[in-house]
Amino acid sequence: xxxxISKETGxxxxxxxxxxxxxxxxxxxxxxxxxDGEIITKVxxxxxxxxxxxxxxxxxxDDYAKVIPYTDRMDYVSAINQEHGYVxxxxxxxxxxxPERVEYIRVIMAELQRIASHLLGIGAFGLDLGAFSPFLYLxxxxxxxxxxxxxxxxxxxxxxxxxxxxxxxxxxxxxxxxTAEFVRTFRPKIKxxxxxxxxxxxxxxxxxxxxxxxxxxxxxxxxxxxxLRGSGVKWDLRKNDPYSIYDxxxxxxxxxxxxxxxxxxxxxxxxxxxxxxxxxxxxxxxxLDGMPDExxxxxxxxxxxxxxxxxxxxxxxTPRGELGYYIVSDKSASPFRVKARAPSFxxxxxxxxxxxxxxxxxxxxxxGSIDIVLGEVDR
Amino acid sequence: xxNAVKQSWLTFRSIFTGMGVTIRHFFGPSVTLQxxxxxxxxxxxxxxRLYVNIDDCIGCNLCARACPVNCIDIETVLATQDVDLGxxxxxxxxxxxxxxxxxxxxxxxxxxxxxxxxxTNCIYMVPEYEYxxxxxxxxxxxxxxxxxxMVAEVKEKAEQEAEQKKxxxxxxxRKKAEEKAKxxxxxxxxADEETPKNEKENRGE
Numbered sequence: 001x002x003x004x005i006s007k008e009t010g011x012x013x014x015x016x017x018x019x020x021x022x023x024x025x026x027x028x029x030x031x032x033x034x035x036d037g038e039i040i041t042k043v044x045x046x047x048x049x050x051x052x053x054x055x056x057x058x059x060x061x062d063d064y065a066k067v068i069p070y071t072d073r074m075d076y077v078s079a080i081n082q083e084h085g086y087v088x089x090x091x092x093x094x095x096x097x098x099p100e101r102v103e104y105i106r107v108i109m110a111e112l113q114r115i116a117s118h119l120l121g122i123g124a125f126g127l128d129l130g131a132f133s134p135f136l137y138l139x140x141x142x143x144x145x146x147x148x149x150x151x152x153x154x155x156x157x158x159x160x161x162x163x164x165x166x167x168x169x170x171x172x173x174x175x176x177x178x179t180a181e182f183v184r185t186f187r188p189k190i191k192x193x194x195x196x197x198x199x200x201x202x203x204x205x206x207x208x209x210x211x212x213x214x215x216x217x218x219x220x221x222x223x224x225x226x227x228l229r230g231s232g233v234k235w236d237l238r239k240n241d242p243y244s245i246y247d248x249x250x251x252x253x254x255x256x257x258x259x260x261x262x263x264x265x266x267x268x269x270x271x272x273x274x275x276x277x278x279x280x281x282x283x284x285x286x287x288l289d290g291m292p293d294e295x296x297x298x299x300x301x302x303x304x305x306x307x308x309x310x311x312x313x314x315x316x317x318t319p320r321g322e323l324g325y326y327i328v329s330d331k332s333a334s335p336f337r338v339k340a341r342a343p344s345f346x347x348x349x350x351x352x353x354x355x356x357x358x359x360x361x362x363x364x365x366x367x368g369s370i371d372i373v374l375g376e377v378d379r
Numbered sequence: 380x381x382n383a384v385k386q387s388w389l390t391f392r393s394i395f396t397g398m399g400v401t402i403r404h405f406f407g408p409s410v411t412l413q414x415x416x417x418x419x420x421x422x423x424x425x426x427x428r429l430y431v432n433i434d435d436c437i438g439c440n441l442c443a444r445a446c447p448v449n450c451i452d453i454e455t456v457l458a459t460q461d462v463d464l465g466x467x468x469x470x471x472x473x474x475x476x477x478x479x480x481x482x483x484x485x486x487x488x489x490x491x492x493x494x495x496x497x498x499t500n501c502i503y504m505v506p507e508y509e510y511x512x513x514x515x516x517x518x519x520x521x522x523x524x525x526x527x528x529m530v531a532e533v534k535e536k537a538e539q540e541a542e543q544k545k546x547x548x549x550x551x552x553r554k555k556a557e558e559k560a561k562x563x564x565x566x567x568x569x570a571d572e573e574t575p576k577n578e579k580e581n582r583g584e
Contacts, residue, residue, distance in 0.1 A: 061447060063445075065492065066445075066447040066492065067447075068490075069447055069488055069490035069492065070447070133400075133401050133404075137400075137404060140410050143410070150421075150422055150425060151422045151424070153424075153426075154422070154424040154425050154426040154491065154504065155425075155426050155489060158488070158489070158490075160490040160491055160492070168491060168495070169424065172424075192400050195396045195397060195399070195400050196396075196397045196400045196401070197397070199393055199396075200393045200394065200396075200397050201386075201389060201390035201393045201394065202390075202393075202394070
């Protein structure tokens with residue numbers, strides 16, 4: 001492949017590889033960069049280094065429930081959100097009623113996970129651009145979320161917590177108090193982050209007007225989540241196509257405004273994530289107020305999962321964007337086909353479009369700002 | 380010119396605001412733990428290692444079937460009639476010798492799916508996480524408490540009993556078959572005795 005490119009490019013240009021072991025490629029991503037001096041003329045992402053046959057495995061698992069731990073491993077940074085989409089798909093296929101308490105706990109967990117994922121995304125983005133302290137401070141906060149998760153689910157990264165029409169175990173009695181305490185202590189930290197990183201002049205210089213993704217291009221590439229919202233499009237599946245009980249909560253959709261540079265640049269995508277954390281806190285607060293104290297979270301879990309013949313597509317809003325599950329059932333014990341529409345994969349395809357003409361040093365900022373997780377790209 | 384001064388001022392201000400944050404953190408409490416000396420306490424439900432209370436296991440194989448990665452390997456032998464294995468602490472009668480109950484922790488994905496189907500709650504996760512090994516085969520945990528000689532003896536006994544049962548069943552089948560054959564023969568004889576008469580009658584003699 002390298003030879004082909006170099007033939008195309010002639011003598012003036014140079015091809016270099018970035019990754020797969022480069023620390024700022026967020027996993028094992030290899031980028032073939034065609035350079036004219038220091039200007040990037042072409043980018044070709046090479047993926048597949050983390051391919052684990054998730055979709056094929058799901059077909060021979062002979063149980064729908066056994067697929068849930070595998071969905072965790074797709075996007076290991078936001079495992080709860082990955083499970084959420086899958087169990088919702090199965091619940092819609094089986095036409096099951098989900099208990100009220102389960103829905104509230106799910107929403108709280110999903111929003112906590114969203115904050116945790118954004119903290120990692122923002123922290124790593126800053127780290128790529130040379131800001132080391134924010135990364136450490138954000139990880140301290142993320143650790144608190146992981147502690148909450150560990151006390152509830154027993155695991156710190158790959159939870160396998162959601163079951164079809166239920167949860168694997170009930171929350172502990174102090175869960176509400178713990179979460180409320182976290183929400184209270186986390187609010188001031190967002191302001192601290194803005195002081196330290198968001199409005200830091202050096203950071204703005206590195207991110208504003210770089211990797212501009214215009215609205216039209218974002219639509220053409222089917223971008224979603226913070227990448228699309230960073231381009232100024234008000235689109236959030238929690239509002240536009242509500243699933244679970246998100247229609248009961250009040251929250252805003254933060255969009256990029258081009259505050260310090262052009263609309264749709266790296267900084268806009270970054271600030272959308274920061275603002276989204278505040279909205280997640282609002283949702284958690286409302287959910288904590290509305291959560292019923294009584295109720296068995298395991299009573300509605302079906303013993304055998306055998307959906308009727310048919311197919312379903314369910315999309316949910318994960319921290320990275322629209323995650324869709326397309327499941328085909330042939331009445332047997334295992335799914336006939338599971339297809340995951342991973343937002344990271346889609347966003348990676350935007351990369352060549354937005355990085356043309358930028359400097360090689362800015363490539364790091366662009367890759368960081370679209371916040372991909374390679375586990376989800378390759379599945 | 381004015382703009383340049385303004386920009387420089389903004390830059391300085393943003394940098395010093397950031398510095399203020401780091402200095403506040405510098406005098407704040409430390410959050411790191413010096414791991415081998417200090418340890419974080421794991422919560423009660425933490426999933427770190429699988430444990431099997433083998434005295435309570437009835438050998439139903441449900442956990443092995445629930446495992447997505449097939450890390451549980453169970454071999455059971457039906458107990459002979461002369462032994463009583465007793466009951467589990469939950470009151471379920473035990474009918475099988477557990478000649479093998481291996482869990483390969485190198486394969487385990489800590490999903491907890493094996494814990495829920497267990498009828499006697501004898502397989503569960505324990506918060507114990509320091510069990511790394513130099514050899515991968517050491518990560519296979521053997522939970523069966525039977526000695527190899529005992530396993531052989533139990534297997535032999537079970538085989539003998541199975542053979543005996545098979546023989547008994549065969550004998551019974553043979554007896555049944557014999558009786559059936561006898562009956563059929565008698566019926567045939569009767570029928571034979573009757574038919575000639577009828578035939579004679581039919582011929583009108």
